[in-house]
Amino acid sequence: MGKKRLVMVIDLKRCIGCHTCAVACKSHNNLPNEIWWNQVLTHGGKSMDTPRGVYPNLHMQFLPLACQHCDNPACVKACPTGATYKDDNGIVMMDYDMCVGCCSCILACPYKYARQFNEKEPAYEVDFRVGNAGVPDQQKGTVSKCTFCYTRVAKGEAPSCIDVCPGKARYFGDLADNESEVSQLIQKRKYIQLLTERGTKPSVYFLI
Amino acid sequence: MLRKEWPLIFNTILAQLAAGIFIFLSADIMFVLHGLLEPAANLNLNGTGLALAGPIIILAMFLSLFHLGKPFRAYRAMANLPVSWLSWEIFLSGAFLILWAVTYFINKPYPYLLGITSLVALLNVVSMGNIYSSTGRPGWKGAVTYLDFIGSMVMFGSVASAFIIGGADEFKFLINAPMIACQLILAIELIAILAFVFKQKAAADESSLDQLACSSDLNEDLLSKYLKISISGWFLSFMGVEIVYLNIHGYITLSLLLPVIFVFAGELIKRYSFFMLVGESEDSSQYISAISYSKNSNK
Numbered sequence: 007m008g009k010k011r012l013v014m015v016i017d018l019k020r021c022i023g024c025h026t027c028a029v030a031c032k033s034h035n036n037l038p039n040e041i042w043w044n045q046v047l048t049h050g051g052k053s054m055d056t057p058r059g060v061y062p063n064l065h066m067q068f069l070p071l072a073c074q075h076c077d078n079p080a081c082v083k084a085c086p087t088g089a090t091y092k093d094d095n096g097i098v099m100m101d102y103d104m105c106v107g108c109c110s111c112i113l114a115c116p117y118k119y120a121r122q123f124n125e126k127e128p129a130y131e132v133d134f135r136v137g138n139a140g141v142p143d144q145q146k147g148t149v150s151k152c153t154f155c156y157t158r159v160a161k162g163e164a165p166s167c168i169d170v171c172p173g174k175a176r177y178f179g180d181l182a183d184n185e186s187e188v189s190q191l192i193q194k195r196k197y198i199q200l201l202t203e204r205g206t207k208p209s210v211y212f213l214i
Numbered sequence: 215m216l217r218k219e220w221p222l223i224f225n226t227i228l229a230q231l232a233a234g235i236f237i238f239l240s241a242d243i244m245f246v247l248h249g250l251l252e253p254a255a256n257l258n259l260n261g262t263g264l265a266l267a268g269p270i271i272i273l274a275m276f277l278s279l280f281h282l283g284k285p286f287r288a289y290r291a292m293a294n295l296p297v298s299w300l301s302w303e304i305f306l307s308g309a310f311l312i313l314w315a316v317t318y319f320i321n322k323p324y325p326y327l328l329g330i331t332s333l334v335a336l337l338n339v340v341s342m343g344n345i346y347s348s349t350g351r352p353g354w355k356g357a358v359t360y361l362d363f364i365g366s367m368v369m370f371g372s373v374a375s376a377f378i379i380g381g382a383d384e385f386k387f388l389i390n391a392p393m394i395a396c397q398l399i400l401a402i403e404l405i406a407i408l409a410f411v412f413k414q415k416a417a418a419d420e421s422s423l424d425q426l427a428c429s430s431d432l433n434e435d436l437l438s439k440y441l442k443i444s445i446s447g448w449f450l451s452f453m454g455v456e457i458v459y460l461n462i463h464g465y466i467t468l469s470l471l472l473p474v475i476f477v478f479a480g481e482l483i484k485r486y487s488f489f490m491l492v493g494e495s496e497d498s499s500q501y502i503s504a505i506s507y508s509k510n511s512n513k
Contacts, residue, residue, distance in 0.1 A: 047426055069426050080349065086291040086300040106291055107283015109218060110300050113492065114349045118429045123218075123283065147283025200427040204350050212423070 010095045011077075011181040012154060014165070015188045015197070016070055017213040020175035023048070023055060023068035027167035027176065031072070034155060034166035036137040038128035038144055043152040044072040044167055045119050070176075072167075073098060073120045073152040074200065074208035081121065084114035090149075096209060097154045105148040112149060116204045121151045154178075181209075219489040221280035226342055227485050228274035229307060230363060231478070233335035234371030236267040236314065240328040242375055242388050247323055263378040267335075268314045275307055299344040306338035339367050351430045352414060353491040358406050362488060365399040366481045369451060372396050373477045376458045377470040389462050396455040403484075404448060411441045432491065440490050447483030450476050 023046055031037070031044035047069045050056025057064040075098045081090050082098065089104035090111050112121045128144040130136075140157035144150055155165035163169075164178040179188035188211075191197075197211045239262055279285040295301045313331040320327070340360070347359040372392035379385045414432050417425075432440075454476030460466045 049426055067423070067426075069423055071427055083297045083348070084300065084345070086294050086298045086304065087287075088294045104287075104290065105284065106287040108281065108291065108300065109283075110298075110345065112429075113346075113351070116350060116429055117427055118431065120429070125283075145284075149283075198423065201424050 009182065011209070012075070012095045012097060012159065013179070013181045013188055013209040013211060014075075014154070014168075015177040015179075015191050015211045015213060017173075017175045017177075017191075017195075018068070019213065020173040021046070021068045021070060022173045022175075023066070024172060025054075026170050026172060027070055030166045030170040031152065034137045034158075035141050035153070036130075036135055036144070037150075038124065038126075038130060040126070041122050041124065041128075041144065041150060042119070043122065043150070044070065046070045047118070069212075070167075071118060071120070071200075072210075073115075074117055074206065074210045075152075075154060077207035077209060078205060080114040080116065080204070080206055081111035084110040086110065093156070095156075095159065097156055097159070098151075099153060099156065100149065100151055102142055102145045102148045102150065105145075107147040107149065109149060116201045116206065117208075121149050123149050218281045219492060221277045223482070223485050223489055225274045225278040225281070226363065227366065227478075227482055228270050228277070229342065230339055230367040230481075231370045231374075232267040232270035232274065233310070233339050234367040234369070235270070235374045236264060236310075236335050237332045237367070238371030238375040238392065239264050239378065240332045242379060242385075243323050243328060244325060245388060247325060263374070265318055266374075268311065268318060271307060271311050271314065275311070299341050299348060302341040303338060303345060306334055306341055310334045310338055336367075339363050351491065352417075352432060353410050353430075353488070358410070361399065361403060361406065362484070365403060366485070368392065368399060369396050369455065369477050369481060373454055373458055373470075373473045376462070377474050380470070386462050389458065393455060393459045393462070397459070400448065400452050400455060404445075407441070407444050407448065411437050430491070436490065440487050443490065444484055444487035447480045447485075447487060450480030450483065452480070454480060 025046050028042055028044045028046055032042060035043065037043065048054070048056050049058035049065070049067055055066075057066040059065050075096065077096065079090075079092060079098050082092055085091075086108060087104050087106055089101045089106070091099055091101070093099050107123065109123055112123060115121055124144050124146050127146045138155075138157050155163075155167075158165060168176045168178045177188050177191060179186040181189055181192070183189060191213060192211055195213045197213050199208045199211055202208070243262060243264075279288055282288055291304050292301050295305060310331065313327070313334055317324075317327055317331055340363075343360040343363045346354045347356065349355070372389070372395070375392070376389045379388060414437050415434060454473035457466070457468055457473045457476065458470065461468060461470060
């Protein structure tokens, strides 16, 4: 069997901007208060859920954004320690024990909020650990990011953001398999990838 | 702007200052060595100001530790030499420091040693340029970053060597050519700053998904601030270069320490504006601001 190429497909027509994916990601990965690997952005400004335009001509467009797990990741080339690397399934991973917290991966990554820096000692609203037990603890002074929930993927499950999406806007699978749902969607539907001119070859496809 | 960028602003500026001092003073010494000016058999190398480069690069390397989240893991930062320009920059900074120490303790003007050390210092500045240029961020990509970094090095080296050598007539040719180069660099930099701001302001009117996803959040306010700050820095550097130029041509008589201060301040301000182009997006998350808003309203 050939090498897998795991990708995520997000149907922007089905996304209702409920932020469930962001919350599921945060709890599954036991992320500290200030860290959100997955965010749903809108055009209107920095605040949440703000439309574009001037009343009454307003337009709301949601864009769920996290690490794009690029095929040609700029972050991997920028990292001086090798803490950020690509695994055999095409997932861009982080080794927190190797990370020196230089943030060169953040500077190299063209995608907003894709990588986040744990500036403070990780603090949580609750005093017990939540999420998947196999997920490594966050460390102060290191960078972290979406891992496509690799502990779930290893068990044959989809990332947590896929399962919880109430609008069924998210899909996950192997693009190398022509029969997979993601391959079928990409063949049938019109899609875009973000910032392709940067040459990163992202593994997240947005159906439009 | 990332709060962590302050150590990098000083690290890049000081590394370029050290490289500029070493390269330009070495070049001056080469002229002396080749008998163009005077025999140099008994030249006290450390007395020429070359000794300054070492403490400056040590300070630059020390300050860079403060931008690391895990400073005690810094030794790992050379582990990715095959692909990472940052690894190269750290390696070359260390190599420059070692070579400088050799020249300092030998204290004799061996041309090969001066040449190799100067080359390593230059490559260090080039690898710094590669780190930022390869991010593809607007304002950092292409030749602009190299112009900024190598330009700073040339200006620091030129004014520092003018200050150390002094304004005597027989040394005028060693100062005049670098000053013309500095004026050319400053002219190109001014055009580059204005062209960048004009282009980005035009792009800010678009509202595509790409723009929403882009980490370089350069809004109109940030661009206006960038323009004001970078032009202020540019003007100070321009003043410094012009003071040296007018001095050596006899139009004015001012202390050559003044241009050193002007150019250092100017390049520091320009570097601050360079790091402003990181954008504001990395600093805040919409969720954090929403949570803080809701907590404050519940009080």
